[in-house]
Amino acid sequence: MTALVDLFELGLDAPICLTWELTYACNLSCTHCLSSSGRRDPRELTTAEAKAVIDELEAMQVFYVNIGGGEPTVRPDFWELLDYATEHHVGVKFSTNGIRITPEIARRLAANDYVDVQISLDGATATVNDAVRGEGSYDVALRAMQNLADAGMTNFKLSVVCTRHNLGQLDEFKTLALRYGAQLRLTRLRPSGRGADVWDDLHPLPHQQRELYDWLKANGENVLTGDSFFHLSAFGDPLPGLNLCGAGRVVCLIDPVGDVYACPFAIHDEFLAGNTRTEGGFAGVWRDAALFRRLRAPQQGGACSSCAFFDTCKGGCMAAKFFTGLPLDGPDPECVQGYGEALLADRGEVPKPSGDHSHRKVRVTIGRPPVSACEESPLAGADLR
Amino acid sequence: MSFDLDRAWDLHPQVSVRPEPFGALLYHFGTRKLSFLKDRGLLSVVQALATAPTARAACEAVSGGDVSRSDVLRYERALAVLARSSMLTERSPRP
Numbered sequence: 001m002t003a004l005v006d007l008f009e010l011g012l013d014a015p016i017c018l019t020w021e022l023t024y025a026c027n028l029s030c031t032h033c034l035s036s037s038g039r040r041d042p043r044e045l046t047t048a049e050a051k052a053v054i055d056e057l058e059a060m061q062v063f064y065v066n067i068g069g070g071e072p073t074v075r076p077d078f079w080e081l082l083d084y085a086t087e088h089h090v091g092v093k094f095s096t097n098g099i100r101i102t103p104e105i106a107r108r109l110a111a112n113d114y115v116d117v118q119i120s121l122d123g124a125t126a127t128v129n130d131a132v133r134g135e136g137s138y139d140v141a142l143r144a145m146q147n148l149a150d151a152g153m154t155n156f157k158l159s160v161v162c163t164r165h166n167l168g169q170l171d172e173f174k175t176l177a178l179r180y181g182a183q184l185r186l187t188r189l190r191p192s193g194r195g196a197d198v199w200d201d202l203h204p205l206p207h208q209q210r211e212l213y214d215w216l217k218a219n220g221e222n223v224l225t226g227d228s229f230f231h232l233s234a235f236g237d238p239l240p241g242l243n244l245c246g247a248g249r250v251v252c253l254i255d256p257v258g259d260v261y262a263c264p265f266a267i268h269d270e271f272l273a274g275n276t277r278t279e280g281g282f283a284g285v286w287r288d289a290a291l292f293r294r295l296r297a298p299q300q301g302g303a304c305s306s307c308a309f310f311d312t313c314k315g316g317c318m319a320a321k322f323f324t325g326l327p328l329d330g331p332d333p334e335c336v337q338g339y340g341e342a343l344l345a346d347r348g349e350v351p352k353p354s355g356d357h358s359h360r361k362v363r364v365t366i367g368r369p370p371v372s373a374c375e376e377s378p379l380a381g382a383d384l385r
Numbered sequence: 386m387s388f389d390l391d392r393a394w395d396l397h398p399q400v401s402v403r404p405e406p407f408g409a410l411l412y413h414f415g416t417r418k419l420s421f422l423k424d425r426g427l428l429s430v431v432q433a434l435a436t437a438p439t440a441r442a443a444c445e446a447v448s449g450g451d452v453s454r455s456d457v458l459r460y461e462r463a464l465a466v467l468a469r470s471s472m473l474t475e476r477s478p479r480p
Contacts, residue, residue: 007407014403016410016419061403063412063419089401091414113399114414155417 005244011296014060015286016250019264022050022078023070023256024357027099030122030133032161032202034265035255036193037070038359044256047077049277053254054081056282057090064091064114068264070256070357073100079108086114095120095159097137098144106144106151118157118185119144124172128165132202145180157224159185162212163202170215174223185224186216191323191333192265193353199324209336210235231316231332234309243312247319248273248295252286260285262295265319269354302329307337316340325350388465390441390457394434395476404428411472420472422463430460434473440464 025040026033045053057065065085072078073096085092093116101109101117109115119141123129126138148156158177160166166173170186177184191199204212213232216223216239227241244250247263254260258276261267273292274285286292301307304315315321316332324333325347331339396402399415408422409431422428429447430440437443444460445452467473 012405012410061401063401063403063410063414091412116417 005242008242008244008246008250009296009298011249011292013287014062014283015252016063017066017246018057018062018252018254019066019068020053020254021068021070021256021264022072022081023075024355025074026069026071026097027074028071028097028134028137029359030194031198032122032132032163032189032193032195033358034190034192034195035068035070035267036353036356036358039357040070041257041355041357045258045276047080049258050077050081051084053258053276053282054085054088054090056276057085058088060283060286062090064093064116067092067094069095071097071099079105082115083112086112092116093118093157096144097133098141101144101147103147103150106147106153109148110151110153116156117148117153118159119148119182120159120161121173121176122161122163123166124169124176128169131165132163145182148182149180154181156180156182157185158182159187161189162186162204163189164204164208165202167204167208167212170212174219183222183224185226186212186229187226188228188317188320190265190317190319192319193267194358196323196350196353203334206336206338209334213239213336228317231313231334232336233312234307234336238312243314245314245316245318247271248289248292252292254282260289262291263319265317266322267353267355268322268351270322270351271319272354300329302327303339304329304331307331307339309337322351323353388440388461388468389475390444390461390464391439393438393476394440394443394464394468394473396431396434397472397474400472402428402431411467413470413472416471418470418472420467420470426456427460427463430464431467 021035023040023044024037026037029038072094082092091114095118098119109117121129121141122132129138160173174184189195189203209232213235221240225241229239230243233239233243251263252260253264254276255267260273260276262271262273273289276282301310301315304310316335318328320333321328324344326333326343333340333344397413400411400413403410408424409428411420422431426447430443433443433446434440444457464473
């Protein structure tokens with residue numbers, strides 16, 4: 001019998017797992033933000049356009065969408081869109097840093113069976129978390145989890161991006177999740193968006209990858225991973241999950257302006273399939289985009305095809321290769337057999353993400369120092385550093 | 386838990402079914418688990434459960450009743466897996 005994973009490689013009529021980033025606006029400036037978020041884009045989908053996308057998802061029988069951003073809850077129509085989706089049989093899982101999860105909102109979320117919440121936290125202690133996500137963000141996330149727990153919301157997710165600095169805290173994360181009746185979800189750090197700037201310093205060291213693999217094996221399906229660690233399968237037995245790069249096959253991303261990319265970690269023109277505003281809408285892009293058709297065609301393993309672990313590792317993550325400047329048909333930069341390291345050492349120019357919505361860091365000096373009354377330059381005394 | 390083919394079963398009300406060329410995808414909004422039906426025959430069985438007096442009757446009605454014993458055994462195994470993951474629930478047969 002054909003394995004399901006082989007059928008999935010050819011693509012499905014509609015995505016299983018669709019990520020939808022509703023806005024580039026965010027109250028935080030996490031150093032590793034995969035979408036380089038911060039400022040809202042003036043071209044973002046309107047409420048009516050977003051509802052039209054939801055109508056399409058309902059017609060395509062997409063079971064649920066993973067909503068993210070930016071910080072999706074800062075969109076004034078976020079709760080309206082959430083209700084609209086669940087009323088139209090499209091379940092919603094949304095990722096948040098917790099800023100808007102008040103006791104009242106938590107009660108509203110707990111009452112909706114078709115909503116799941118992922119609270120992002122990248123350190124089990126404030127020191128480790130706030131170094132990446134910004135000062136005070138640890139307290140905000142914990143307050144949100146407390147509000148959800150108090151409202152009776154069970155089994156929401158505590159979502160962690162694994163880094164060099166928090167991999168030693170896996171047991172503490174698990175304890176923290178249990179304290180609030182939440183489930184732990186671990187995902188892989190990608191060199192996407194601003195993540196490219198910090199990846200060299202944050203991505204797990206080789207011995208940490210081994211520890212993570214052993215820890216995931218020991219904890220089995222109680223810990224979610226979004227199937228993001230399939231490159232670790234080359235340590236031995238495959239991890240639970242599909243062990244497949246789902247980009248354009250079972251997964252894709254709709255960004256805040258309606259652009260459709262092959263995966264949430266690949267915001268670059270190279271992986272842009274189309275836009276929901278074009279005729280044919282999202283369904284047309286999913287079914288007919290030339291890029292998606294190419295991704296669904298049988299892939300060659302290239303340099304990896306002779307590796308004993310190719311069947312489960314499949315050469316790892318496309319986005320991780322792309323944004324570290326490695327060839328797409330070769331090993332993952334974090335290949336646990338060590339084939340990526342030599343290539344990384346020789347990497348040339350690295351592609352830049354296509355968009356950047358980061359908060360502008362402009363240093364403003366209020367009040368100029370006194371200057372001579374004879375000074376004619378309009379910029380006299382201005383601090384232009 | 387053993388699966389009783391001679392009782393009436395139904396899809397859990399929180400389960401959504403999406404037919405696919407290879408069979409179908411199932412998603413349970415309560416447990417948030419995804420499941421698969423690996424062939425179209427099994428999809429027909431699952432869709433027939435709600436109106437069939439027993440799961441066996443649903444199996445035997447597939448393909449216009451032209452179903453072998455080995456097919457029924459295969460369906461029974463698949464239904465048992467679905468029941469174990471709460472995708473199916475037992476219901477009282479219609480009077």
